[in-house]
Amino acid sequence: MAFTVATLLLLAALYSAHGSPVFSSEEEYEFKSWMAQYNRIYNLEEYYHRLQIFMENKKRIDHHNAGKHTFTMGLNQFSDMTFAEFKKSFLMTEPQNCSATKGSHVSTNGPYPDSVDWRQKGNYVTPVKYQGHCGSCWTFSTTGCLESVTAIATGKLMLLSEQQLVDCAEAFNNHGCQGGLPSQAFEYIKYNNGLATEDGYPYTGRDGACKFQPDLAAAFVKDVVNITMYDEMGMVDAVARLNPVSFAYQVTSDFMHYKDGVYSSTKCHNTTDDVNHAVLAVGYGEENGTPYWIVKNSWGTKWGKEGYFLIERGKNMCGLAACSSYPLSPM
Ligand SMILES: *[C@@H]1O[C@H](CO)[C@@H](O)[C@H](O)[C@H]1NC(C)=O
Ligand SMILES: *[C@@H]1O[C@H](CO)[C@@H](O)[C@H](O)[C@H]1NC(C)=O
Ligand SMILES: *[C@@H]1O[C@H](CO)[C@@H](O)[C@H](O)[C@H]1NC(C)=O
Numbered sequence: 001m002a003f004t005v006a007t008l009l010l011l012a013a014l015y016s017a018h019g020s021p022v023f024s025s026e027e028e029y030e031f032k033s034w035m036a037q038y039n040r041i042y043n044l045e046e047y048y049h050r051l052q053i054f055m056e057n058k059k060r061i062d063h064h065n066a067g068k069h070t071f072t073m074g075l076n077q078f079s080d081m082t083f084a085e086f087k088k089s090f091l092m093t094e095p096q097n098c099s100a101t102k103g104s105h106v107s108t109n110g111p112y113p114d115s116v117d118w119r120q121k122g123n124y125v126t127p128v129k130y131q132g133h134c135g136s137c138w139t140f141s142t143t144g145c146l147e148s149v150t151a152i153a154t155g156k157l158m159l160l161s162e163q164q165l166v167d168c169a170e171a172f173n174n175h176g177c178q179g180g181l182p183s184q185a186f187e188y189i190k191y192n193n194g195l196a197t198e199d200g201y202p203y204t205g206r207d208g209a210c211k212f213q214p215d216l217a218a219a220f221v222k223d224v225v226n227i228t229m230y231d232e233m234g235m236v237d238a239v240a241r242l243n244p245v246s247f248a249y250q251v252t253s254d255f256m257h258y259k260d261g262v263y264s265s266t267k268c269h270n271t272t273d274d275v276n277h278a279v280l281a282v283g284y285g286e287e288n289g290t291p292y293w294i295v296k297n298s299w300g301t302k303w304g305k306e307g308y309f310l311i312e313r314g315k316n317m318c319g320l321a322a323c324s325s326y327p328l329s330p331m
Contacts (some may be wrong), residue, residue, distance in 0.1 A: 002042070010111075011103075011203065013237070017288065023051060023055060024256075025207075026076045027051075027055055031050075031051050031055070031143070032172030033056065034075060034080075038077050040080065041071070046296055049310050050080040050160075050219070053080055053081065053082055056077055056210075057075070057257065058075065058079070059077065060073075060156075060254075060257070061073040061074060061257050064089060064329025069178035069261070069263050069264075069300075070128045070259050070262040070263075070264050070290055071259070071260065071262055071263045071264065071310075072260045072273060072289075073191030073257040073258060073259050073262030074257060074259030074260075074301050075265065075320055076257060076259075076302060076304075077299075077300070077302055078090075078256050078257070078303075079138075079257070079304065081256075083203050083253035083256060086256050087251075087276070089133040089134075089135075089136065090131070090133065090137060090299070091137070091180055091251055091277055092135045092137065092138070092178070092180075092275075092276045092277065093135060093179060094175075094178065094179060095273045095274070096179060096180070096248065096275060096323075097141065097181070097184075098121065098183070098272045098322055098323030099181065099229060099272050099322075100226035100227065100228060100229055100276055100323060100325070101228070101229055102228055103225065103226035103227045103228040103229070103234070103325075104225050104226060105153070105225050105226065105228070105231075105234050105237070105238055106225040107233065107234050107237035107238075108241065110237070111274075112236055112237070112240040113240060114283060115283065115285035115286065115292055116202075116239055116240050116283045116284055116285075117282065117283035117285070118148060118239075118243070118244050118282045118283055118320070119283070119287040120152075122175075122243050123151065124145065124148050124151045124152055124157060124243075124244075125144070125147070125148055125244065125282055125296065126147045126148075126157060126159050126214070127299050127301070127307075128166055128296060128297065128298070128300065128301045128306065128308070129143075129162070129203075129300075130299065130300035130304070131271070131298040131299065132203075132205035133205065134161060134166070134177035134206065134299075135177050135178055135179045136165075136166050136176070136177055136180075136205065136327070137179075137278045137279065137298055138165075138180040138181055138182055138248075138278040139163075139165040139166055139180070139185065140178060140278075140279075140298035141182045141245060141246040141248075141278035141279050141298070142160055142162075142165060142182045142185040142186060142189075142278075142282040143159075143161065143162050143165070143195070143243065143249075144246070144247065144279055144296055145182060145244055145246040145297075145326050146160055146185075146186070146189065146219055146221065147159065147160050147219075148244045148280075148282070149243045149244075149327055149328070149329050150219045150220075150329055152243050152329075153329035154329070154331045158198075158219070159197060159199070159297055160195050160196070160197060160198060160207050160219050160259055161195055161196040161197060161202070162196055162198075162199060162203050163202060163203045163204055163208070164195055164196050164201045164205060164210075164211075164212050164216075165185050165188065165189075166206075166208070167179070167207070167208045167209060167210045167211065167212075168188070168210035168212050169185050169188035171186070171188070171247060172184040172185065172188040174185050174188065176207040176219065177205075177206065177207050179276075181225060181248065181278065181323065182246035182248070182278055182325055183246075183323065184192075184246075186224040186325060186326075186327040187224050188219075189219075189220070189327070190221040190224060190327070192212065192217075192225065193214070193216065193220070194214070194216070194218065194219065194220050195219045195221075196212065196216035196217065196218055197216075197218045197219075200218060202308060214253075218231070219225040220329065221327040221328065221329070222328045223327070223328040223329035224239075224327055225325060225326055225327070225328060226323070226325045227321075227324040227325060227326075229321070229322060230316055230321045230322065230324065231271065231321060232313070232314060232320070232321040232324075233279065234324075235321060235324050236284060236313075236321060238324075238326060239281055239282075239283060239284060242326070243326055244280050244281055244282045244283075244296075244314035244326070245279060245280070245281045245324050245325070245326050246279075246280055246281075246324060246325050246326060247278070247279065247280075247281055247320050247322075247323065247324035248275035248277065248278040248279075248319070248320075248322060248323050248326075249268070249275055249276070249277060249279070249311075249317070249318040249319050249320040249322070250268045250269050250270075250274040250275055250276055251268075251277045251318075252265060252267045252268045252285075252318070253267075254267070255268075258303075258304050258309050259304065260304075260305055261287075261310065262269060262287055262290045262292040262310045262311065263309055263311045263312065263317075264311070264312040264314055264317060265317070265318060268317070268318035269318070269319060269321070270316050270317070270318060270319040270322070271319055271322060272307060272319065272322040272323060275323065276318050279295050279296060279297050279298070279325075280295065280296040281293045281295055282294050282295070282296050282308075284313055287310070290312060291312065291313040291314050292310040292311060292312055292313050293310065293311050293313045294308060294309060294310060295308060295309050295321070296308055302314065
């Protein structure tokens, strides 16, 4: 014990000697409460390192929330990580080949309802899932969309396998935990004649060898529909008339701590080359004159609005209209 205390004092002295801020007991208390809430355990050196990152994140969140914005930020399970660390663990790394210069989705002329929410239309959207430390967002966007499309066609909502896509969809330009695209994953499922259920091919969150067997196939894709690049009204048309739609966009550092409201950014880019995350649009609406998309994420239910977020609609915000797609069910 005495040794621990001595080490602590020594470390504290070292940190202050290096000019790093010394934290107040309130700050440490807040960090320790957060650690308890998110089950974090660190060794002493890691503790000071993470405390510093946590306080930087907290400062940024408080500063954002004190200003006038359409969305708020909050502490969450990522609050002891820098954005660089977050990016490495949770986002897609290389630029994706996302370019449907001419998609096959054919829009009607509307009119469209002011708001749509597939979560409220019936039993069409599965609970929010958690991708873990793997750039497999594209597999969750894919299963989320196919789960909904299949439920709308058959009346049966089932959980589908992300791991099969992580392990088996490489021939379609997908790269497991290093990224991929829903459109390419739908192509794989179509070609492969089916996707297993979550129980049939459970999630590990790590790259592995393909274990698919034909008798595992539970959901099917008759065809893949891409929405033409930057045609955000095409996305509205598809979500209003048909089903939720998979899309990709660029996550920048403030998004990591999104909490509530309509996300909007002047920092993110809006072209196909910059997308690094894929998700599922399950509806849209408007709040205080700001149109938004309702989006299902794959970072667990403790993130954002119980796992969901709203993002500004109508401006190709962060490239969200760069590559959107959905599958057709054979049923
Ligand atoms: C993009 O497509 C090219 C050519 O098909 C391929 O070599 C490359 O690996 C693809 N990139 C990604 C990130 O899938
Ligand atoms: C949809 O886009 C993907 C690339 O994201 C492409 O591989 C595929 O051929 C396209 N499908 C159709 C039907 O245009
Ligand atoms: C991207 O944003 C820029 C700057 O706001 C805008 O001029 C451009 O039209 C946007 N491009 C696309 C494809 O949305």
